[in-house]
Amino acid sequence: MTxxxxxxxxxxxxxxxxDSYSNNPSGAKYVSHHAVGRVLYLSGCTPAKxxxxxxxxxxxxxxxxxxxxxxxxxCMLCYLGLIKxxxxxxxxxxxxLHLVGYxxxxxxxxxxxxxINGAVDLLVELYGRRLMPTRAAIGCRGLAVNHxxxxxxxxxxxxxxxxPALARDGTVLD
Numbered sequence: 001m002t003x004x005x006x007x008x009x010x011x012x013x014x015x016x017x018x019d020s021y022s023n024n025p026s027g028a029k030y031v032s033h034h035a036v037g038r039v040l041y042l043s044g045c046t047p048a049k050x051x052x053x054x055x056x057x058x059x060x061x062x063x064x065x066x067x068x069x070x071x072x073x074x075c076m077l078c079y080l081g082l083i084k085x086x087x088x089x090x091x092x093x094x095x096x097l098h099l100v101g102y103x104x105x106x107x108x109x110x111x112x113x114x115x116i117n118g119a120v121d122l123l124v125e126l127y128g129r130r131l132m133p134t135r136a137a138i139g140c141r142g143l144a145v146n147h148x149x150x151x152x153x154x155x156x157x158x159x160x161x162x163x164p165a166l167a168r169d170g171t172v173l174d
Contacts, residue, residue: 032168040155040157055148072117076123103115116151
């Protein structure tokens with residue numbers, strides 16, 4: 001079973017990068033990815049659903065650990081949409097080398113690792129433990145558009161062709 005078939009069998013919908021990049025509420029300027037050899041560097045990703053920010057808020061203030069976990073899980077699903085755009089096939093990803101998870105945290109919130117587990121658990125469900133990344137879970141005081149979670153990742157892939165990067169305004173880099 002391919003990774004996309006596993007996503008579908010789990011009742012999940014893989015977001016399209018083109019759809020999420022057509023809406024830029026933060027006004028940020030960046031590109032989706034850069035490939036160097038067999039390494040794909042990915043821009044930060046926030047959780048979205050149906051083209052809109054998903055589960056915004058501050059952990060420990062107006063969001064629970066469980067809601068943060070779900071936001072991180074959705075964020076990883078969005079990341080897989082970015083990787084699908086870049087590689088054309090999610091089965092071309094060999095490893096997630098490194099994952100940094102930022103958690104929009106209230107002053108007394110200390111469970112950032114439990115929140116970011118949502119992202120890692122989805123990867124393991126789809127790919128198995130071989131794709132489990134090195135990682136960090138960092139609490140911060142605020143993220144763009146009041147997102148609850150943001151992920152930054154670096155992945156290893158088969159080294160084949162990569163789609164041109166997509167700028168945050170929705171245009172393809174030339």
